[in-house]
Amino acid sequence: MSERYTDSRVATATGGAATQALATNRLIRNTYILLSMTLAFSAVTAGMAVLTDAPRLNIFVVLGGFFGLLFLTQYLRNSVWGLASIFALTGFMGYTLGPIINLYLGLPNGGQTVMMAFGGTAAIFVGLSAYALATRRDFSFMRGFLFAGILVAFVAALAAYFLQMPGLSLAVSVMFMILMSGLILYQTSEMVNGGEDNYIMATITLYVAIYNLFTSLLHLLGLANE
Template structure:
């Protein structure tokens, strides 16, 4: 009986230990949130400039080449100081691509309200998912594989919706992306807390991309609802 009790106690102790952030995880989380806040601000400035100067949309091909090219460089130099600069280059480029999108919605009836609602929804989801990831005792690493597959499938479906001009598919993909990006925020934050992600550069990119896709997906959904 005593042996059984000791086994349960030791098992509980080990489980509890994995739910408390150590110093390294706390440092990664702090650096990630700091860099993320700077990148969000920089991206917002670039997007605002893009709107103010009515810069043209780069197009799907240039967008994909720019995004994946910069992402490759960030990954390659993630352990060097250059990696931080490349993160700003990536998020700035994404801000530039966001400008024409936001400008389009602002030109629509109730466009300002649509953009504000999308921003508010993004903030609420991000804060909610992050808060849960910080306090939960559950290991959410099992979500990684499912989210990766889901994002790949949704990405391909989104490209098909663009190239074949299928509005219904595009809206469906946006709805799915809202769920997937919410899950990615939850997964990545929990991964940092539990010590699974030790590189704040990559963690920042993952969270920024999730927030970006979450915002644009909400923007499309709310824009469709307000248009009806």
Template structure:
């Protein structure tokens, strides 16, 4: 009986988050909530003003801000940079949302938002409750990300609907894996910087929402 009690206590302690992991997780979710709200505001601004971003401006801005944020993540400037990055990504959503709203597909936007929230909280709960190590997904994310980017560039010239559909489905899988990976990294101490963790989760949520929006929009058509 005494052995069983000690074993149970040891297992409970091994499953509990370390103080450092708890701090990073708390700060990450706080910053993620604020950046999502700021991104929503910039997206609303883009819709209201009819702002459009050239595809090359988008790639330069998105990856430029992401690189800058990672470089500044260990300083106070990282906070300013992460809001710059997420705000820019919100602006890029404006034309997409305008297209769906203008076509009378507001229900598709709401459905995509709801499904994004459901997937994010569901997968986050899996990583947090089970404490499973999803670090093995790192190589998949690296290769998968490169393949998806190559597919996007190729489809800019080909404009194939079926390829766009396949890319959207691929990004749903990629974003889901990224949520599991990033949350697991925080839980197991692989990621100790909440700014970098926020960027990872924000990118996952952004890609998940845009991809679900495309898939639901096509099915609605």
């Protein structure tokens, strides 16, 4: 009787682990599929903005659009409308990227700078994601540091923008590169270790990390090529 009971508990635990592994793999697969689609859609809207020489949007419009669509996506994350919302968000952010890219394309070696920023962002994202997936290390301890760091960097970015402080702007770009790299490790770890179970929210976090990583790297490379 006890042996059968023990075997039953082992089978239940094994089955539970297998179910959890399947759920984790499904979450990771869906996240990366959706992330690829949103990045592609952003590239399309950014390309449209570049080709039409769209003007740079007012910072308040950008912040209002971003946070408004972000909160809407979070609210709709468990429904099919969450998918529509995340494409609206990433499409909007892609469009805001167009004028920035045009600005750097106008610099000497601007095309090379933009491509280096694309390549560097891709290399950092793939490398950090692969490390977190392969090691399955728990990076949840970074949560508080990332939250505080992103808040400080965001406030510093606003100060650099309104006060026209190039030195602070440079420091903010370095801060965002470090913080977004940490965010990629953290979010990937959360997916692997069960801290995140919604692929829409996981996609948003990774998308924001990639977006800020790219713009920060573009800024640093642009300064180096001036």
